[in-house]
Amino acid sequence: GADIARGYLRLGAACLTTTFVLTQRAAAVRRLQISDNESLKSRLLPELAAGKYLATVGISHLTTSSQHLPRPVLRASETPAGFVLDGFSPWVTGAPFADYLVVGATLENNDQVLLAVPAHTPGVRVDDSQSLVALSASRTGAVHFNTVEVDGAQLVAGPRPNVMASASGPGTGGLQTSTLALALARAALDYLQQESATRDDLVQKSEMLRDQWDHASHDLLQMAEGQEVCSLEQLRIAANSLVLRATQAAMVAAKGAGFVDGHPVGRWCREALFFLVWSCPQAVRDANLCELAGIES
Numbered sequence: 001g002a003d004i005a006r007g008y009l010r011l012g013a014a015c016l017t018t019t020f021v022l023t024q025r026a027a028a029v030r031r032l033q034i035s036d037n038e039s040l041k042s043r044l045l046p047e048l049a050a051g052k053y054l055a056t057v058g059i060s061h062l063t064t065s066s067q068h069l070p071r072p073v074l075r076a077s078e079t080p081a082g083f084v085l086d087g088f089s090p091w092v093t094g095a096p097f098a099d100y101l102v103v104g105a106t107l108e109n110n111d112q113v114l115l116a117v118p119a120h121t122p123g124v125r126v127d128d129s130q131s132l133v134a135l136s137a138s139r140t141g142a143v144h145f146n147t148v149e150v151d152g153a154q155l156v157a158g159p160r161p162n163v164m165a166s167a168s169g170p171g172t173g174g175l176q177t178s179t180l181a182l183a184l185a186r187a188a189l190d191y192l193q194q195e196s197a198t199r200d201d202l203v204q205k206s207e208m209l210r211d212q213w214d215h216a217s218h219d220l221l222q223m224a225e226g227q228e229v230c231s232l233e234q235l236r237i238a239a240n241s242l243v244l245r246a247t248q249a250a251m252v253a254a255k256g257a258g259f260v261d262g263h264p265v266g267r268w269c270r271e272a273l274f275f276l277v278w279s280c281p282q283a284v285r286d287a288n289l290c291e292l293a294g295i296e297s
Contacts, residue, residue: 001224001225002221002222002225005179005221008179010183011183012179012184012186013183013184014187016134016183016184016274017135017138019180020135020180021094023176023180025054025055026176028055028057028102029045032044032055032116035157036157037155040153040155053099053100054094055100055101055116056092056094056100057092057101057102058074058091058101058102058103058143059102059103060089060090060279061073061104062104062112073089074088074104074105074106075108076106076115078159082150082152082154082155083113083115083150084148084149084150085147085148086147086148087144088143089101089104089142089145090142091140091142092140092143094139094140095119095126095139095140095143096129099118099119100116101117101124102114102156103117104164107159111158111159111161112158112159112164113155114156114158115156117148117150117154121150124143124145124146125143125144125146126143127143128141130142133274134267134271134274135271175224175232177278177279178235178236178239179220179239180275181236181239181240181243181272181275182220182239184268185239185242185246185247186213188246188247188249189213191250191264192205192253193206193210195254196253205249206249209242209246209249212242213242213246233281236280236281236284239275240275240276240280240287240288244272244276246272247265247271250269251265
């Protein structure tokens, strides 16, 4: 677990978009791995491991996205053969290239299911990818389901209430979200440290931010090995705070050059905003807002 986290820290510092795409594939694989559907696992996991198929996930609407709406955005009805899906999954990464979409949907009785839907099933329509503030190359956008019939053999989990939380394994965002935030912070801090080599005014600030990064990454690696040094939310709050402050500190150090389109510091600042919206539970949002407002939480 710690080795995987170290890999994501290195990859994310080099290219956040690439690493984000990989995490969405990993999330789909992880949901299949912990499924009780042995037949589905034996059919899909070897092909995914061999790189013959690409899978991605559409599950954010079960946990964080579109939760304010009066009815679920993706609904399922049970049939003798399986399920019928209607609605849409708002945020699916790499959908134009996916062979399988591991998506969550809600039944009329509010039970939920996870299904591995073949991407070319009749009635599945992938929207043009959103033009985002950052990470647009991840090709993230909505996927629509118009009376899509899914065989019961494709059931990954459920039906049951709150299918994401009741399954074993990571919760919303898991460790990956915090890992990628710390990876981006690392890129910004490496730049800040490089600049401080010739600018004495940056040395103390760079060292203080690096100490905070060392502490947070140490907690991350311990948690990746199963040690409960803090909660997922506490780690996410720390990672969010650090990535926002580190990227903006890098912008201060870069000065006007960092504000020119194409400079990596400008891109890092935009990418840091992603962590305010990606798999961001209410407690994390509240902590972010408290810090921005100067309120001690």
